[in-house]
Amino acid sequence: MRGAVSESQVVGVRFQPTGKVYHFYASDQALRTGDFVLVETVRGQQLGEAVCMRPLRAGEDIKKLKPVQRRANGLDLARRQQWQQKEKETLIVAREAAEQLGLPIKIVSAEYAFDGQRLTLLYVSENQDLNLKRLRQRLQRAVDVHIDLRQIGPRDHAKLLGGYGSCGELRCCSRCLPEFSRISIKMAKVQGISLSPSEITGMCNRLRCCLTYEYEQYREACKIMPRRRRRVKTPHGEGKVIDLLPLEGIVVVSIDDRRLEVPVEQVELIKKK
Incomplete structure (x- = not known):
């Protein structure tokens, strides 16, 4: 309800x-x-x-x-649909103008304010210092409203495009993320994720947003886990830590060439001499 x-x-x-x-x-x-x-x-x-x-x-x-x-009211919603149709038409005009001027940009979205007094054009470009004065002037003659040209980054571009991620699900950015979080390589390391670019980068060629989802849980769980390659005592004998399963509370230990999964509470560090 x-x-x-x-x-x-x-x-x-x-x-x-x-x-x-x-x-x-x-x-x-x-x-x-x-x-x-x-x-x-x-x-x-x-x-x-x-x-x-x-x-x-x-x-x-x-x-x-x-x-x-x-x-x-109903008239307002009908008016919004009219603006949405005009946005599609304006986007075509803006892209053609940018191409005719030889500008190295891609205009990806046109958004009119509801009162029709302002047009915002979103674009992507590798060049951060473009002079778009000629484009603005040309478009001003075509639409006769105040024009804002705003450059967006790869993550915002991917959000606008939508589509599917490598996991087979709709991209998180266009489905459920109102804002982007700060993401670092450390998040992948803590979760034991391969640092191969294909494993940690999204369609935007930036670190995947999903690296943040379980990071805090892994970080907390890792506080009680021994480090890899440390010597430890277990009920099965002494061995070396070769892997960690933090969320399961499991330490993977190599003992006499055997790979054993041992609960973390049964593992004791051997102090270095």
Whole structure:
């Protein structure tokens, strides 16, 4: 059942299916999660979906939050569809203009503000210092609205494209990740994942987002595990640690050329002399 909202509520609004959630103030509006609302943003008036609600916290300054203007009606939703169609047409025009100017960029998205006063074009390029003045001028004559040209990175590009990851599932970034986390090689090492590029990089050629999912659990579990290649005592005799299964609490020990899996609580480190 969709959750109802009473007075003095902070409403989380999302403008893209897996986009970041922005917060607005709703006063005396019987909104529900799943409703579409109109709000004012730095990019003009936008239509978004109310995805979460919470009461106004004690001492929270509502002046720092912009208000929800109103719930969207049928005409608003029809108008949004019209803008979405125009975005497709504008994207074709923008790509043709960039190609004619010989610019080394790929325009991947066109987004109109709901009030039609602003157009945001997202593009990817290996060049960080491009002069896009001529492109802006040409497009300005074609669409006659304020134009923002914003460069995005490979991860954001992959999110826009969607598709499937090497695991066979829909890419996490386009399915369920509103924001990207910081990822490091250390996360793969702690989890015992091969450092082969094919094993740890995603379709964006960056470290896979899923490396963060179990990292904290592995990190905590590893605190009580001996290090690889350390000599240890076990109920089966002395041996050397050759592998770890942190989440199972298992230490893999080589004893007399035998590979044994021993619970970590039955393993005792042999102190170095």
